[in-house]
Amino acid sequence: MNFFQLIGQSSLKFLAKLGRSSLFLLSILVALGHTLSRPALLIKQIYSIGALTFWLIAIAGLFVGMVLGLQGVYTLSTFGAESALGIMVAASLVRELGPVVSALLFAGRAGSALTAEIGLMKATEQLSAMEMMAIDPLKYIIAPRFFAGFISLPLLAALFSAIGVFGGYLAGVELLNVDSGAYWSQMQSAIDFHDDIINGIIKSLIFAWLISWIALFEGIDAVPTSAGISRATTRTVVNSAFAILLFDFLLTALMFGTS
Amino acid sequence: MQCKSIEILVGLFVSICIAALFFLALQVSNFSDMQDNGSYTVIAHFENAGGLKNKALVSMAGVPIGRVAEISFDTDNYDAQVKMRIDARYNKLPEDTSASILTSGLLGDKYIGLTPGGLDEFLQEGDTIELTQSALVLERLISKFLFNSSDKDK
Numbered sequence: 553m554n555f556f557q558l559i560g561q562s563s564l565k566f567l568a569k570l571g572r573s574s575l576f577l578l579s580i581l582v583a584l585g586h587t588l589s590r591p592a593l594l595i596k597q598i599y600s601i602g603a604l605t606f607w608l609i610a611i612a613g614l615f616v617g618m619v620l621g622l623q624g625v626y627t628l629s630t631f632g633a634e635s636a637l638g639i640m641v642a643a644s645l646v647r648e649l650g651p652v653v654s655a656l657l658f659a660g661r662a663g664s665a666l667t668a669e670i671g672l673m674k675a676t677e678q679l680s681a682m683e684m685m686a687i688d689p690l691k692y693i694i695a696p697r698f699f700a701g702f703i704s705l706p707l708l709a710a711l712f713s714a715i716g717v718f719g720g721y722l723a724g725v726e727l728l729n730v731d732s733g734a735y736w737s738q739m740q741s742a743i744d745f746h747d748d749i750i751n752g753i754i755k756s757l758i759f760a761w762l763i764s765w766i767a768l769f770e771g772i773d774a775v776p777t778s779a780g781i782s783r784a785t786t787r788t789v790v791n792s793a794f795a796i797l798l799f800d801f802l803l804t805a806l807m808f809g810t811s
Numbered sequence: 812m813q814c815k816s817i818e819i820l821v822g823l824f825v826s827i828c829i830a831a832l833f834f835l836a837l838q839v840s841n842f843s844d845m846q847d848n849g850s851y852t853v854i855a856h857f858e859n860a861g862g863l864k865n866k867a868l869v870s871m872a873g874v875p876i877g878r879v880a881e882i883s884f885d886t887d888n889y890d891a892q893v894k895m896r897i898d899a900r901y902n903k904l905p906e907d908t909s910a911s912i913l914t915s916g917l918l919g920d921k922y923i924g925l926t927p928g929g930l931d932e933f934l935q936e937g938d939t940i941e942l943t944q945s946a947l948v949l950e951r952l953i954s955k956f957l958f959n960s961s962d963k964d965k
Contacts, residue, residue: 592814599817603824642839707828714831717839736838744866745840753832 573769583695593696602704613712617719638739641720650713655759659792663767667788670771671781705760849899851936855910859945860891863921871925876901906932909942
């Protein structure tokens with residue numbers, strides 16, 4: 553009996569959390585108009601969430617692209633098909649690695665910071681103080697951060713893919729002497745703008761949505777003690793990673809599963 | 812002053828990322844050759860469309876002039892019906908042009924090769940190419956070769 557009680561308790565807890573976070577998301581979306589009418593708040597958040605993640609994403613993209621280039625040549629040369637390297641590098645970056653790896657890095661770099669920041673604001677009662685002054689923290693604190701994440705991640709994912717393609721070029725063409733013309737022309741003939749690039753961007757928009765939502769909700773839902781904030785930060789990173797990988801599978805099955 | 816530098820950095824960040832997006836669109840994908848200056852549809856029936864795919868190239872004299880738009884099974888004739896979209900720039904293909912399914916290289920992709928005929932009338936939107944040659948199925952070719960050579964031995 554105890555066992556079933558435990559299951560029931562945890563599923564009720566889960567449902568309650570899902571409900572709370574959905575209401576939270578709804579109220580963020582309602583505050584969208586207010587955020588757009590005050591771009592200064594949004595720009596400040598794009599700076600701390602997006603622009604500061606720039607170098608992390610750029611360097612990660614370069615190295616992931618170079619590794620893909622090296623491994624691609626290693627495998628493809630057994631079939632004498634090094635000229636298909638461009639397709640392999642670009643397709644795997646644009647479709648999967650670009651959106652997913654940049655989302656995972658973004659969750660670790662920006663998502664955890666968001667949770668800690670909001671959690672600390674709650675613990676030091678800054679949010680309550682704002683409410684006392686009739687300033688809605690949802691409009692001034694939460695919503696700008698949400699939309700900054702939503703704007704930044706797709707841009708970062710595009711950057712990741714572009715630099716990765718360049719990294720693959722460096723490793724494959726400059727280092728291992730794959731033909732440069734074959735690299736670019738095979739890539740261009742195989743990668744479709746709508747099917748591959750637009751779908752990759754849609755993926756990263758959905759990941760951005762998930763990460764910002766999870767990070768902000770964990771922050772506002774955190775137990776306002778130092779241990780509570782540390783647990784909430786951990787949960788943000790873990791849950792974001794789970795959500796990203798799960799949704800990536802679902803989206804891949806939807807977008808590319810039939811072809 | 813500090814506010815201004817943040818705005819500049821955000822501007823730089825956004826413009827670099829949008830430049831990356833343009834790079835993906837123009838250099839990595841086939842966005843640049845998608846500029847549609849109009850196209851018209853031509854239909855061809857093949858006995859066997861084996862391995863032909865949507866968006867396969869349609870070429871004449873080795874130059875790509877269009878793409879395969881749709882491949883379907885024709886229940887009236889029990890053959891494959893292939894719709895091709897040909898670039899409107901090439902609107903002077905003779906009516907008795909013939910189409911064959913070819914392979915680029917030994918293991919490469921299938922594509923449709925058009926060979927011009929000699930008539931003065933040109934293919935229009937929705938016309939059908941009458942002269943077609945099916946895809947070469949490698950297994951059938953090999954079995955024919957083996958069969959013939961064993962015949963000779965007798």
